[in-house]
Amino acid sequence: MCFKFWQKAYFLTLLLFLFALCGSIVVLGGISQSQSYEAECEKLLAQQHTTAQNFLTDAAAVNERRPAALAQLARNYAAQQSNGFLKIEQGENTWVDTLPIPNTDLPIPPEEGKRVHTIRISEGRHILYVLVRLPGPPEDMVMTCAYDVEPFFLQWNRTWRIFILAGVGVFAFLAVALYIVLRGLSRPMERLAKVAGCLAKGEYTARSVGYGRDEVGQLARALNEMACCVQENIRQLEESAQRKQQLVDNVAHELRTPLTAIGGYAEYIQRAELSPKEKYEATNYIISETKRLAAMSERLLQMAALRDEQAELRAVDVSDLIDTVYLTLEPKAHKRGVCLKKSMVTSSTIWGERALLESLFLNLTDNALKACNAGGVVQLGAEHLDDEIRCWVSDTGCGMDETTLKCLGEPFFRPDKARSREQGGAGLGISLCKVIAKAHNARLCFESKPGSGTVVSVFFTTQKLGEEKFAIKN
Structure with missing residues (x-):
């Protein structure tokens, strides 16, 4: 027994x-x-x-x-x-x-x-x-x-x-009193054991109630805190598993369309008698879809590498970074008929890995260019806010509603799917930007309304304190 x-x-x-x-x-x-x-x-x-x-x-x-x-x-x-x-x-x-x-x-x-x-x-x-x-x-x-x-x-x-007789009476009284006391003290422990058993079975909402300030109460509070942490960790794991499954589904979906097109055009070239012009158009489409697949795989690899490694933080001059982004995308903006502007800033630094920061702002600026029609304006700039540095990209494009803003950053999400496919986008740019910002301990914020354009701000908190403030010159 x-x-x-x-x-x-x-x-x-x-x-x-x-x-x-x-x-x-x-x-x-x-x-x-x-x-x-x-x-x-x-x-x-x-x-x-x-x-x-x-x-x-x-x-x-x-x-x-x-x-x-x-x-x-x-x-x-x-x-x-x-x-x-x-x-x-x-x-x-x-x-x-x-x-x-x-x-x-x-x-x-x-x-x-x-x-x-x-x-x-x-x-x-x-x-x-x-x-x-x-x-x-x-x-x-x-x-x-x-x-x-x-x-x-x-x-x-x-x-x-x-x-x-007196001894028997005292013994009987103690037996009853001790039973009442020990039984009363053991009940909270039994309740805690029951809660622990529920947690072991996967019932993470189980909690202990009615605890005091003694050791049992401290144990109950610790058990409740542990249950909350476990429940939160399980929730995060479920969300992570759901995101991973969604990513796999999206990758499979995104790969199916170009691979089907490539296979179809390759079979068409192989079996049909084509004129040089028709053969050129077919091969050109195959090359275009191949480049899109290569770009997609490259961004996926970049995102995976950033999740596993920390960015190597070094001093990066903000004005030089904005100049590089401007010079890289200005020809594309001119070709689309979009006016690309930059705000001149004094020499100041942020701390990060330059190649990643260039990729961050190139993606944000390229998205801004895609959002604008001919005659639109995209502007790059930076400013100092107390102990933060805000770098921003604004455009006068079509803008986005609140539902679209909530979904930004999800892999393969496109605000305008038809335009993104037409321009070669895979819906991974903003996801990569978020990963890069997180690697630099920076915050990425989007402000947009339909028909009013979009402003994307990146707040860096890893800058070296004591640097001179930015002076913006338009």
Whole structure:
């Protein structure tokens, strides 16, 4: 049979208390009885001493006048013992003997002037016998006094019963009280064990309630905090698994269309008799789709690498970074009929990996160009805000609604799918930008309304403090 912890504590405590209680009763009762017995004996011995002294004085006087009257004197003294018995003898002559017969022989009379006392049982009663050898004259007298001490032992028997009953009562009271206390203390632990069992079964919403400020309450709070952390971690894992599955589904979907087109055109070139112009158009489409697949795989690899590695932070000049992005995309903007502008800034630095930062702003600026029709304006700039540096890209394009803004950054999400496919986009640019910003401990914010354009801000918090502030010149 397996006992619970509180049951083990209950029985062990009761057992220890029983030993302590019994030991205390035996020791204290024994000491009290011994002291009472000694006091009773002292009282009776004093009474015997008085009787012996009086008899010795009277015997000396009678012995001088009438020695034959000593026996009568002894009988008179025996008759006067209201609460005792008396035996007086001289040599082999016994003058008087009223002693109750003991169950065992009495001890040998001591030397003259000394006495000895002992307890004997006579007819089921305790009798105290006191023997003393009286000094003469007359010579060789022995006095034996006997006192009934049975009332003393009867009283102590009653006292022992009272002690035992009191001990049983105390033990019973402690057993009940200890059961109530330990059972009450164990219930919160049982509730905690039940909550832990629910968590082990996957019921992460289980919580412990009604805890106090003691150790059990601290344990309950710690268990609830652990449950919250576990629930949050499980939620994050589920979301991560869902995102990964969605990414796999999106990749499979995105790969199917170009691969189908490439396969179809390749089979078309292989089987059909084509003119040079038709063959050129077919191969050109194959090359276009191949480049799009290459760009898609490159961005996926970049995102995977950034998730596994930390960016190498070095000082990067903001104005030089904006100039590089401007010079790279200005021909594309001119070709699309979009005006690309930049805000001139003083020489200041942010901390990051230049190649990644260039990729970040090239993607953001390229998206801004794609969002604008001919005659649109895209502007690059930066400003200093307290201990942050804000770099931004704004456009005068079609803008986005709140639903679209919430979905930005999800792999393969395109605000305008038809235009993105037409321009070669795979929906990975913003996802890559978010990963790069996170690697630089930066915040990426989008502000947009339909028909009012979009402003993308990147707040860098890893810049070296103490740098001079940006001065924006349009």
